[in-house]
Amino acid sequence: MTDVRVLLVDDxxxxxxxxRAMLTEFEGISIAADAAxxxxxxxxxxxxxxxxxxxxxxxxxxxMGAGMDGVAATAAIRKLAxxxxxxxxxxxxxxxxxxxxxxxxxxxxxxKDAPPEQIRQAVxxxxxxxxxxxxxxxxxLMNRITNPGTSLTPREVxxxxxxxxxxxxxxxxxxxxxxxxxxxxxxxxIYGKLGxxxxxxxxxxxxxxxxxxxxxxxx
Amino acid sequence: MTDVRVLLVDDxxxxxxxxRAMLTEFEGISIAADAAxxxxxxxxxxxxxxxxxxxxxxxxxxxMGAGMDGVAATAAIRKLAxxxxxxxxxxxxxxxxxxxxxxxxxxxxxxKDAPPEQIRQAVxxxxxxxxxxxxxxxxxLMNRITNPGTSLTPREVxxxxxxxxxxxxxxxxxxxxxxxxxxxxxxxxIYGKLGxxxxxxxxxxxxxxxxxxxxxxxx
DNA sequence: CGGCGGGTCAATCAAAAGGTTGACCCCGGG
DNA sequence: CCCGGGGTCAACCTTTTGATTGACCCGCCG
Numbered sequence: 001m002t003d004v005r006v007l008l009v010d011d012x013x014x015x016x017x018x019x020r021a022m023l024t025e026f027e028g029i030s031i032a033a034d035a036a037x038x039x040x041x042x043x044x045x046x047x048x049x050x051x052x053x054x055x056x057x058x059x060x061x062x063x064m065g066a067g068m069d070g071v072a073a074t075a076a077i078r079k080l081a082x083x084x085x086x087x088x089x090x091x092x093x094x095x096x097x098x099x100x101x102x103x104x105x106x107x108x109x110x111x112k113d114a115p116p117e118q119i120r121q122a123v124x125x126x127x128x129x130x131x132x133x134x135x136x137x138x139x140x141l142m143n144r145i146t147n148p149g150t151s152l153t154p155r156e157v158x159x160x161x162x163x164x165x166x167x168x169x170x171x172x173x174x175x176x177x178x179x180x181x182x183x184x185x186x187x188x189x190i191y192g193k194l195g196x197x198x199x200x201x202x203x204x205x206x207x208x209x210x211x212x213x214x215x216x217x218x219x
Numbered sequence: 220m221t222d223v224r225v226l227l228v229d230d231x232x233x234x235x236x237x238x239r240a241m242l243t244e245f246e247g248i249s250i251a252a253d254a255a256x257x258x259x260x261x262x263x264x265x266x267x268x269x270x271x272x273x274x275x276x277x278x279x280x281x282x283m284g285a286g287m288d289g290v291a292a293t294a295a296i297r298k299l300a301x302x303x304x305x306x307x308x309x310x311x312x313x314x315x316x317x318x319x320x321x322x323x324x325x326x327x328x329x330x331k332d333a334p335p336e337q338i339r340q341a342v343x344x345x346x347x348x349x350x351x352x353x354x355x356x357x358x359x360l361m362n363r364i365t366n367p368g369t370s371l372t373p374r375e376v377x378x379x380x381x382x383x384x385x386x387x388x389x390x391x392x393x394x395x396x397x398x399x400x401x402x403x404x405x406x407x408x409i410y411g412k413l414g415x416x417x418x419x420x421x422x423x424x425x426x427x428x429x430x431x432x433x434x435x436x437x438x
Numbered sequence: 439c440g441g442c443g444g445g446t447c448a449a450t451c452a453a454a455a456g457g458t459t460g461a462c463c464c465c466g467g468g
Numbered sequence: 469c470c471c472g473g474g475g476t477c478a479a480c481c482t483t484t485t486g487a488t489t490g491a492c493c494c495g496c497c498g
Binding site for chain 2: 013164202205
């Protein structure tokens, strides 16, 4: 049985070094390569493919300052011929992040502050084709299928995120290429589901329930 | 010349491992210990002091989920008898983070996405008693001393906090026993100082600059 | 003492946001 | 095949917010 070959994708050299050090200490895991952003990850994948060296798991951060971000990179990887499973390893456990990652085709969602042993298990599980979710991610998805009426749709979450950045209805409309009327419609739905009646209260509620990340907590 | 002895403080095992791996590769640096939060850092410092093993530089993250955060830890360390220099190594370069760190007595402010070589130089500089700032940190402090007139008054901060909870102008007025007109006046001033033109953008800006805590985050 | 900054309030107008109703399209499942 | 949910848009009206102007009080400081 050969090692599980991992591709690390994270924009922080420190984190890459940390994962490399941590994972190589485990039996049965080796680091195939690392990349600082999504584009570099795709390059590494094709480079390794040419060499005949497969990658068994991609370990991907979601927040990446420059270049292609984690969601886009995950989606791109899943479109390859024989895509390796993508395990998201990130800092935040907000609904928005989790949903985006799952929709993009991630096969797992773990948090960076997880103990090393959990990360090790997650890597093996992902390599075996299993889905592995952090507790909060699992709970969110369960809740989503049991009572879909009260939870926000992906579109609504998207607008909520833009809302939280301080954009006006008109600005949001332009951003997502819909009319201002539609933005209002969505917002009314959002207010109803969150039990509020204005945008600032919606931001507060959504932040509190960890539907969105606090404003301005980017990379 | 003995090695520069470093104490790592970061709540993520991955990051601690990364810094450890990265720094130990450099000549002249060794890791004295690491800690997951502020309290543990102080414990480590006193433990090492008892052993007669000094610490030359504390490498500190600002954001730490549980326990004492980076700012408080920095302040506490600076109150020790022979405090080692504290070099902040964090993810965000927001105004309030930088200001809080400098006010707490940090002798440097670096970003985690800095290349390893820069981090190495910063550690040596800090150990030598020098001050080392990331470009944005330096720029902010320069700007702050040249035009100090742009900061919010305590009253304005108070209204901003209420604003962030989702209250309407009228509700804010009742809360602090002033008229709605006065609330509007304050908001106009706040918008001017923050460079925004509506309440949601004010919340985003204030959160980003850590003037207020993200909505629904316990203090 | 005289000003100045912070806090208070009012009136007014313009702009944005909120609420309602109704409509159309598309897709997936009973 | 029809229904329902999600997404889109429009028209309309009410309420809230934002912007401007001007005013008063108070405490501090030169």
